[in-house]
Amino acid sequence: MPNRDPDHWLGWHDGYGDPSSSLSRRLAVVQHHVGSALATAPPGPITILSLCSGQGRDVLEVLRDHRRRQDVRARLVELDPTNARIAREAAAGIDARAIEVLEADAGWTDASMGASPADILLLVGIFGNVPEADIEQTIAAVPMLCRVGGITIWTRGRRPPDMTPVIRDWFARAGCDELAFVAPEDALFSVGVERFVGRPVPPTSGHRLFAFDASASEGPQPRDLP
Numbered sequence: 001m002p003n004r005d006p007d008h009w010l011g012w013h014d015g016y017g018d019p020s021s022s023l024s025r026r027l028a029v030v031q032h033h034v035g036s037a038l039a040t041a042p043p044g045p046i047t048i049l050s051l052c053s054g055q056g057r058d059v060l061e062v063l064r065d066h067r068r069r070q071d072v073r074a075r076l077v078e079l080d081p082t083n084a085r086i087a088r089e090a091a092a093g094i095d096a097r098a099i100e101v102l103e104a105d106a107g108w109t110d111a112s113m114g115a116s117p118a119d120i121l122l123l124v125g126i127f128g129n130v131p132e133a134d135i136e137q138t139i140a141a142v143p144m145l146c147r148v149g150g151i152t153i154w155t156r157g158r159r160p161p162d163m164t165p166v167i168r169d170w171f172a173r174a175g176c177d178e179l180a181f182v183a184p185e186d187a188l189f190s191v192g193v194e195r196f197v198g199r200p201v202p203p204t205s206g207h208r209l210f211a212f213d214a215s216a217s218e219g220p221q222p223r224d225l226p
């Protein structure tokens with residue numbers, strides 16, 4: 001079921017306006033790990049792929065001053081035209097090698113072709129909005145989306161029933177080693193960081209990953225959580 005409010009995903013970003021919100025805290029954790037992944041990437045080009053990237057803050061705000069920014073080719077895939085425009089405007093001021101904001105459905109691998117396998121893959125703000133089967137299917141596709149040795153950063157709320165143990169297991173089965181799992185006691189968000197060490201699968205178009213489904217939503221967005 002698609003969300004009926006056309007501005008829903010634009011307004012969702014308002015939570016970032018409050019630096020003490022769970023959403024802002026989650027952003028800080030994701031940004032920290034994007035920065036670390038960049039800092040520890042081997043010399044040479046670095047590809048970043050962010051699916052359902054929204055306004056792209058997690059990538060763009062880190063890239064702005066990062067010493068590796070000129071090595072980075074980033075593709076941000078976002079369906080909402082206003083969010084995509086805001087991301088494009090933010091990207092315009094950044095001195096990276098290339099930043100592309102693709103207004104497309106990230107739920108199919110077609111939108112990732114040419115940017116996968118990525119050195120840094122962001123699956124941020126997806127797993128709380130899609131059916132469980134789609135989470136599993138997306139994680140199973142990590143071997144075609146993330147390069148061997150590359151980093152995948154994901155998020156999921158922990159409102160009961162907490163799915164994160166299952167999600168972490170799915171990443172392990174997909175050939176990932178968990179580098180970090182941040183789940184603060186006083187908040188319900190969590191951020192996982194995985195290194196793909198399994199057998200790669202050549203990227204193909206026409207492969208279904210997920211579809212957002214309002215009825216699969218975890219409920220109130222992270223900014224509403226304690």
Ligand SMILES: C[S@@+](CC[C@H](N)C(=O)[O-])C[C@H]1O[C@@H](n2cnc3c(N)ncnc32)[C@H](O)[C@@H]1O
Nearest residue numbers: 009052053054078079080105106107124125212
């Ligand atoms: C929960 S927000 C997360 C945004 C961003 N990753 C963040 O954490 O700030 C989900 C975003 O996914 C976008 N979206 C929903 N379905 C999509 C799809 N099929 N393909 C690409 N983007 C999609 C929405 O417009 C929204 O901006």
